[in-house]
Amino acid sequence: MSNRTRILRLSRYKNAALRLKSLNFLKVFSDNLADATGVTASQVRKDFSIFGIEGNRRGGYQIDELLTQLNKVLGKDKLQKFIIVGIGNLGRALINYQGFVKSEIKILAGFDIDPAKFNRKADALILPMEELPGFVKTNEVELAILTVPEFAAQEAFEKLRNAGIKGILNFAPIRLKSDDKVIVHNLNLETEFENLIYFVNTHTVPQD
Amino acid sequence: MSNRTRILRLSRYKNAALRLKSLNFLKVFSDNLADATGVTASQVRKDFSIFGIEGNRRGGYQIDELLTQLNKVLGKDKLQKFIIVGIGNLGRALINYQGFVKSEIKILAGFDIDPAKFNRKADALILPMEELPGFVKTNEVELAILTVPEFAAQEAFEKLRNAGIKGILNFAPIRLKSDDKVIVHNLNLETEFENLIYFVNTHTVPQD
DNA sequence: CGCAAATTGTGATAAAAATCACATAATAAC
DNA sequence: GTTATTATGTGATTTTTATCACAATTTGCG
Numbered sequence: 001m002s003n004r005t006r007i008l009r010l011s012r013y014k015n016a017a018l019r020l021k022s023l024n025f026l027k028v029f030s031d032n033l034a035d036a037t038g039v040t041a042s043q044v045r046k047d048f049s050i051f052g053i054e055g056n057r058r059g060g061y062q063i064d065e066l067l068t069q070l071n072k073v074l075g076k077d078k079l080q081k082f083i084i085v086g087i088g089n090l091g092r093a094l095i096n097y098q099g100f101v102k103s104e105i106k107i108l109a110g111f112d113i114d115p116a117k118f119n120r121k122a123d124a125l126i127l128p129m130e131e132l133p134g135f136v137k138t139n140e141v142e143l144a145i146l147t148v149p150e151f152a153a154q155e156a157f158e159k160l161r162n163a164g165i166k167g168i169l170n171f172a173p174i175r176l177k178s179d180d181k182v183i184v185h186n187l188n189l190e191t192e193f194e195n196l197i198y199f200v201n202t203h204t205v206p207q208d
Numbered sequence: 209m210s211n212r213t214r215i216l217r218l219s220r221y222k223n224a225a226l227r228l229k230s231l232n233f234l235k236v237f238s239d240n241l242a243d244a245t246g247v248t249a250s251q252v253r254k255d256f257s258i259f260g261i262e263g264n265r266r267g268g269y270q271i272d273e274l275l276t277q278l279n280k281v282l283g284k285d286k287l288q289k290f291i292i293v294g295i296g297n298l299g300r301a302l303i304n305y306q307g308f309v310k311s312e313i314k315i316l317a318g319f320d321i322d323p324a325k326f327n328r329k330a331d332a333l334i335l336p337m338e339e340l341p342g343f344v345k346t347n348e349v350e351l352a353i354l355t356v357p358e359f360a361a362q363e364a365f366e367k368l369r370n371a372g373i374k375g376i377l378n379f380a381p382i383r384l385k386s387d388d389k390v391i392v393h394n395l396n397l398e399t400e401f402e403n404l405i406y407f408v409n410t411h412t413v414p415q416d
Numbered sequence: 417c418g419c420a421a422a423t424t425g426t427g428a429t430a431a432a433a434a435t436c437a438c439a440t441a442a443t444a445a446c
Numbered sequence: 447g448t449t450a451t452t453a454t455g456t457g458a459t460t461t462t463t464a465t466c467a468c469a470a471t472t473t474g475c476g
Contacts, residue, residue: 003432004414007406011399015381029453038383042435042455049455057454058442074402075409082401093301097397099381105401142408167408169400173223173307175246180413185404189305191219192377193290193313194282196393198215200350200375201283205388206212211462237423249423250465257425265424266472422473430465436458444451 007074009047012037014070021063029060076104081141083165085156086148087112087126090171090189094145095124108139129156133163142166150174157184215282217255220245222278229271237268284312289349291373293364294356295320295334298379298397302353303332316347337364341371350374358382365392 016036020028030048031041048054048061053069055061071077084091087110095110109125111132112118119126127135135141144165148156153172160168160182167183170176173191176184199206224244228236238256239249256262256269261277263269279285292299295318303318317333319340320326327334335343343349352373356364361380368376368390375391378384381399384392407414 004403004407005433007403007414008399011396011402012383014402015396015399016383019382031453036383040435041453042437043433045453045455046434055454056442057440058444058452060453073406075405076402080401080405089301089304089306093297094397096297098297099398100401103398105398105405143404167404169404174227175220175224175244183404183407183413185400185407185414187400188219188223189302190307190311190313191216191223192393192395193288193308194219194222194284195212195215196351196375196377196391197283197288197313198281199212199391199393205391206215206393213463239423248465250425250467251463253423253425254464263424264472265470266422266474268423418476420473420475422471424471425469427468428466431463433460433462435460438457439455441454442452445449446447 006047006050009037009039009043010051010070010073013044013047014067014074014076017061017063017066017070021067025063027060027062028066030055032060071104079104079106080143081139082107082143082145083132083136083141084110084145084147085112085129085132085160086146086152086172087114087117088147088149091145091147094147095126107145108141109135111135129159132159136163136165144168146170146172148172157182214255214258217245217247217251218259218278218281221252221255222275222282222284225271225274225278229275233271235268236271236274238263240268279312287312287314288351289347290315290351290353291340291344291349292318292353292355293320293337293340293368294354294360294380295322295325296355296357299353299355302355303334315353316349317343319343337367340367344371344373352376354378354380356380365390 013033016033017028020032030044033044034041051073082105084095084107091110095107109127111127111129113129117126118128142165144160146153146156146168150172153174154176157176165182170184170186173188175186178184221241224241225236228240238252241252242249259281290313292303292315299318303315317335319335319337321337325334326336350373352368354361354364354376358380361382362384365384373390378392378394381396383394386392
């Protein structure tokens, strides 16, 4: 009882709660979160109930308490260290992205095979692939982002697997052959574009 | 009978078929596509059947014919023109991304409020926001990508809406208030990261 | 040509996800 | 302190989505 869409919704609730907190709200109700995220109020409550997150009848949810619990469920109560393989346009953008700094996500280093991209400065460390296994071990990294071209994806994936990486966010447009040692989450930008195109062309409104 | 996940799967089938075509395959069976995309063969057939895509019993699907039909359903039988608003790390990466060139997706121009980012060269046109409505009209653009910071998202959205944009791929971490004139597809990278973190931390395997 | 093998297409069935609806509890008002 | 009001939490129900299973059809082979 823990599918992907439900977890995605928990993330959204957390973001909505954070925004309300920044507006000095102290408590929040299921229908506030529902409005902010575009689901029904009972969906919110059901999701919470499945993860044992409780509020007070009539009193709603204390935002601070709620955030603590959501972060705990989502594993954001501790720093999550990533590396990134493939420093093209997208890889570079992610490494420079400032949106994660306030959250518990940190991209420690990038890796590439192109010496022209290497960079030993601490703020945007880019290292040769050969150093990947050592780096992963020393820094106890479990998570990786894969932003290499399609033809290089499977090989890069094997290297990450062998280095002991446990989870990969894969932007390469290919389904990686994996056993269940490594969890791969695929995110294909072209597919997302196509999805939007479909709904615009058919004038139908998807329920997000 | 046309939800988002089903359309996402059609995109994946298309990508898988393209890959097989590049390996000189002429026909493909539902279980090939199933293997390549990680679903069941009957799911593939059911998806096709819902969109009236037919193969031959015993003969499978002719790849060329299948691609034509999938592209038609997905609206990729004609060029889809995008603009992009917000030229930060991610916006710049998408504008420079080469992955779309072979597909029917083209990003015509970027828009920003920062004069330092303006660029009138044809290959990576970046214009001031004031020129957006005119550009959209002249070039008959219906689709946009929104990569501005959270605080600027709602305002940028209104401008896109007023300019006549019909669909928006929104990377800003906020749910935009919209009527049904504009279709908004939200894609929050932090949420995707959190999703992976959850499944790695809980050692559960999501069915992708 | 006729039989065997393989694959589709889809109605029936099962599983999963979302919504409903209401008893239960907390809060506020007087 | 009693009553009225407002939210939650969750079992029951409905809706949606996916799988099963098999008849129908095509292809290949002797």
